[in-house]
Structure formats: structure tokens, C-alpha cells
Amino acid sequence: MPNKPRKILLLGGTKEAAERAAELVAQGADVTTSLAGRTREPEPVAGKVRVGGFGGVEGLADYLLQNAINELIDATHPFAIQISANAKAAAERTGVTLTVLTRAPWQRETGDNWHILPSPEAAVDSPPPGATVLLALGSQHIAPFARRKDVHFIIRMIDRPQAPLPFAKHTIVLGKPSSEPDKEASLLKAYGVTHIVCRNSGGPGAYGKIVAARTLGLPVIMIERPTP
Template structure:
């Protein structure tokens, strides 16, 4: 195992699987988590939790830890840490790759309304709708002005402060199988889903359930990101790590 660590900016299922694979290969891995989930799943390798203090803090951390390679495997909507990563890479010249799962695309039977922002999603909800808000707790406040809508807010952890919504109920759970999601949507008499185009399989089950039930979905598109070296699966990133670290060893 090299003393120089690979730093993974994580918090996604893909980041966890990548850390497991790299540690099994004998790599030293540090996974960085934002700390928003109170009881995250156990990760292989070393783990740090909390912010770095912006791009400057991340740059300093990379230098202090003598990081050999930076992997941005954060959520597709986690734009701030991804922007900080690009600044830090430019400053340190450390090798870099982004692991980003492909976006979802509508299939026959889907009833999507694509919007570019939370504000557009708020405006697109019809009056008297019963809406599943499948969003992180930091994205709920925008919907507070829709007192004419009943919201079912699903979260993994309870909110630290009361939700600023007029008519809502809170559901503390993770997405289940398609049949579980179908039963949940039916039981709650939901007429609409609002979610972000996160991609991946873990939270796609609600989209499949909505398609089967004929429910409309307001889909918030991914933010436009600067062009960077991006790979879409763990295997490709693992191969990239082999190539980069092999090249670094050849120089020493």
C-alpha cells in the first residue's frame, strides 16, 4: 500500500463501492463525507467528515496529506464541492477524475415535466395536488409558498429544524423496491412526484412506480457543469487509477 492516499469526495453509493474496490486492491483511500447523513453506512478505508473550508481549505488538505489522486464522486447536484475540487486541482496539479452516474431519461409511459430549477418546479405544481417531495431537506424551503398543495416529504433523517411548509406530512424512510414504492404512492394517494434527476438505481424505483401508476413527475434537470474529465462507472475509474498511479511510480 502506498503512503500517498487517494482522496474520494463521496457520499454516494458509487463512492462507497469505489472505496471498497480500491482498498481491496491495496490502495490507501480517504473518503470525505459532508456529514449530512447522521448514520452513514460503514466505509472501507479512512473516513473524514465535514467541510474543508472552501476551495482553499481543500487545496491545503490535498497538500498536507500528500494526496496522489482526487476523485470527485459526489452527488450530481453537489455543485459547490465539485467547483471547489476543480479549483483545488488547478492549484495543486494533482491528477483528477469525476465519477458521475448517467442521468435518467424518460421511457415510454413516463409523464415527465422537465424543469431547470426548484423555483420552476414550485410553479409547475397544480393546485390541490398531493405531492411526494423526494428531495434533500436543504431543498424544501422553496415549496413553502404553496399552501394550496399537500406535501409528503420523505427523508432519511429527521430535520434538525421544523419544515417551513403549510400542509405536509413527514415520512422517514429510504426508497424501497418498485412494489414498495407503488404501495407507498397508492397509500398516500399521491398525484405527483417532484424529484431531481439524480440518476442511479437506488432511487429509480419511485420513477418506475410512477410510470406503472400513470403518475406525472416534475423532474429537475441537472445543473450545467464545467467540462472536466468524467467517467460513468466504477470499473473505468479503477482503470484510470491504475494508469495514473502506475505512471507516477514510473517517474520515481
């Protein structure tokens, strides 16, 4: 009997998901990448793309059944814990096979000056008054820092915000993190950054700033991964 054709829903929004989509399409699988729709102009990915939430576990389970999906791959960002929980529950409910691709977290190395904290909220009071902080958290997670009127924030974002940000002192830098430490070091020096606030995302894409901070001797306020 011929093998059942692979019909895959890939929960994406990460570089790894795009790489996996390209591999699977090259193998002849029918792949749909699902994006949450947070980025205005997402990078193109191989195969089909759908955009937007499913409407919780129920909506995702319905999608799997209605589209005759036989494999679900969760390649979402390690901090995207809601969609990962939904994927697990929807897979259990429908019997669709779930594969989870999780990046390993970064490990502290000699020369790293990390202050590890459990959440963005817990990190708000960490930079000293007068600091210039690269706030590398993603636009959804920066709001708690707005109460620090005594800190200048360098806020890196992919898309320009639609409304003014509620920060007393800030500079917006449009763009993605670089994997190249030299580029990140140039940015840190150009803006006079004294501290970095970021999450332990893992993977090479955003690691450039960690190496740059090590080289420049800058403290990194590192938010650890949420417990699923």
C-alpha cells in the same frame, strides 16, 4: 523503482463512492472518504473517513498537500456542484490527479409523463392546487415549496428535522428512496400521491419511484441537472 503508494481522497456521500472505496481498499490503496456531514448516521464505508467541509478551494488544496494525497476522486452527487467545482480547482492548483465519476441521467421512457424544469424554484408552481406531492428533493432543497399552502406534501427525509417544517400541509416519511418499484408504488398509493417532484439524479438507487410513477401513470416534475 517501486510504484508510488496510492493515497486517495474520495469525495463521497453517494452509493457509488462507497462502492469505489471498497474496491480501492481491496486493491490495497490508502483511501480516505470525505463526507460533508449532512447525514447524522452515515453508512459505514471501507477505509478512512473524514467529515465536514474543507473551507473552499484553498482548504481542499491545503488538505491534499498536507496529507500527501496523490489521487483525488470526485464521486459526489451530480447536484453537488460546488464541491465538484472546488475539486477541479484544487486539483489544478496542486497538480493532484482528478477523476470524476458521474452517473448518467435517467432517460425518459415510453409511459413516462415527465415535466422537465430547470430548478426547484421553477417547479414550485407546477403541481395543481389540491395535489398530493411526493417531494423527493433532499431536505436542503424543499424550502421554496412551503409557499404552496394549497398542496399536501409528502416529504421523505433521512433524518427527522430538528425544527418543525414551514409547510401548511405535509407528512414526513423517514427513510431513503428504494430502488424497488413495488416498494415505491406501495408508498405512493398509501399516501394518495398524485405528483412526484424529484431531481434527475440518475443511478439505480432512487429509480424505483420513476418506474412506479410510470406504472401508476403519475406525472413526474423532473428537475434537470444544474450546469456546472
